[in-house]
Amino acid sequence: MTTHAEEVPGAGKPLALTLLSETKAALTNEERYSIITSNLQEVIRGDIITRILPLRPLKIYWGTATTGRPHAAYFVPAIKVAQFLQVGCKVKILLADLHGFLDADKAPEGVLEFRAQYYERVIRALLRSVGVNIENLEFVRGSSYQLSNAFARDLLRLSKKVSIHDATKASSEIVKSMGEPVMADGIYPMMQLLDEEYLDADAEFGGIDQRKTFVLANDTMHKMNFKTRAHLMNPMVPGLAGGKMSSSDPKSKIDLLDDATTIQKKIAKAYCAPREVEGNGILAFIQHVLLPYSALQSAVRQPSISIVLPNHSAPTFFHTYTEVVSAYQADVLTPQIVKKIVEEGLIKLTAPIQRAFEEDKEWQSIAEKAYPILSNKSASRDAAKPSRRDGDQEAMASN
Ligand SMILES: N[C@@H](Cc1ccc(O)cc1)C(=O)O
Numbered sequence: 001m002t003t004h005a006e007e008v009p010g011a012g013k014p015l016a017l018t019l020l021s022e023t024k025a026a027l028t029n030e031e032r033y034s035i036i037t038s039n040l041q042e043v044i045r046g047d048i049i050t051r052i053l054p055l056r057p058l059k060i061y062w063g064t065a066t067t068g069r070p071h072a073a074y075f076v077p078a079i080k081v082a083q084f085l086q087v088g089c090k091v092k093i094l095l096a097d098l099h100g101f102l103d104a105d106k107a108p109e110g111v112l113e114f115r116a117q118y119y120e121r122v123i124r125a126l127l128r129s130v131g132v133n134i135e136n137l138e139f140v141r142g143s144s145y146q147l148s149n150a151f152a153r154d155l156l157r158l159s160k161k162v163s164i165h166d167a168t169k170a171s172s173e174i175v176k177s178m179g180e181p182v183m184a185d186g187i188y189p190m191m192q193l194l195d196e197e198y199l200d201a202d203a204e205f206g207g208i209d210q211r212k213t214f215v216l217a218n219d220t221m222h223k224m225n226f227k228t229r230a231h232l233m234n235p236m237v238p239g240l241a242g243g244k245m246s247s248s249d250p251k252s253k254i255d256l257l258d259d260a261t262t263i264q265k266k267i268a269k270a271y272c273a274p275r276e277v278e279g280n281g282i283l284a285f286i287q288h289v290l291l292p293y294s295a296l297q298s299a300v301r302q303p304s305i306s307i308v309l310p311n312h313s314a315p316t317f318f319h320t321y322t323e324v325v326s327a328y329q330a331d332v333l334t335p336q337i338v339k340k341i342v343e344e345g346l347i348k349l350t351a352p353i354q355r356a357f358e359e360d361k362e363w364q365s366i367a368e369k370a371y372p373i374l375s376n377k378s379a380s381r382d383a384a385k386p387s388r389r390d391g392d393q394e395a396m397a398s399n
Pocket residue numbers: 062063064065094096099174191192193195196206210398399
């Protein structure tokens with residue numbers, strides 16, 4: 001941590017919403033690899049990535065099942081997507097509508113179309129709010145190819161190569177359990193495997209909760225004569241609003257359309273014990289969103305968060321998460337201060353999303369149809385019931 005103001009160019013305005021500069025110095029392949037894999041919990045077959053980086057743009061996809069309303073946790077994968085794009089990768093975001101349908105009662109058939117449209121608008125707005133150039137980003141709807149003859153045939157071929165046990169195990173941390181496993185629980189991961197091929201990806205990105213499916217892909221693709229892909233896994237980041245206390249309560253989640261006052265109220269209630277880093281959703285948000293976001297904004301790609309500490313006249317700068325952690329453990333950064341940092345960051349990052357929503361009548365009507373029981377402004381009224389992964393830790397990494 002440093003206290004001199006002009007240390008890093010642009011450091012004084014780490015949360016400014018400027019479009020990412022295209023004029024930054026070129027990165028080496030090592031630097032690109034390290035940005036691609038930063039903050040991840042695990043990488044499988046990173047060698048595939050290092051082999052491709054010197055040759056051509058790396059093709060990565062991230063799939064999200066279109067279920068409940070995307071909430072503030074979506075900034076976590078959005079930041080990774082922004083990093084992929086910034087280092088020159090081609091990114092596809094799979095709006096996995098049929099996966100949403102297969103997953104218990106999370107997305108009834110009648111709303112699938114609207115959920116997918118809602119997700120696409122929200123994710124676009126999220127990425128715009130972090131200021132990334134989305135020229136190399138493509139959205140793909142799962143149902144646009146998963147109902148084709150070729151896909152159906154491949155699914156049948158694959159069904160002969162994967163045991164029922166392995167298929168249901170692969171989705172056990174992803175789909176919601178309704179008691180006795182149903183066939184859909186096994187079809188779900190098999191379709192996810194095929195997505196890697198049909199989306200022509202070199203790597204798939206997701207939360208660590210996807211690990212069993214990713215390992216199955218790693219062990220199985222060659223049996224189909226398909227390429228083996230690299231897998232990039234975000235950790236499951238503790239929930240922002242309720243933390244341990246109420247993370248399974250969807251009302252405590254911060255919706256991307258929550259206004260500033262609602263955000264303030266929810267953050268005020270968030271679990272954030274002094275000096276305690278483990279399971280602290282507020283610190284996790286700084287680590288996984290605000291610091292990397294500031295690096296995306298900075299001309300020298302250096303993370304930086306500035307705060308004027310009590311009894312200081314000049315701002316103090318934090319450039320790494322380790323610095324934040326040490327200051328938090330020493331109670332220099334108190335829960336009150338870190339909550340303020342997150343609150344300000346979130347209000348700034350969600351404001352353009354809310355503006356876009358308010359200006360877009362079509363989006364508003366999509367929201368009403370996608371989440372019919374709820375009014376479109378009803379923040380955090382997540383339509384999906386908590387799934388298995390909504391326990392102590394919210395599914396911030398991938399969902
Ligand atoms: N399994 C992912 C969604 C997903 C679906 C299909 C995929 O190909 C990739 C990801 C989730 O839990 O959110």
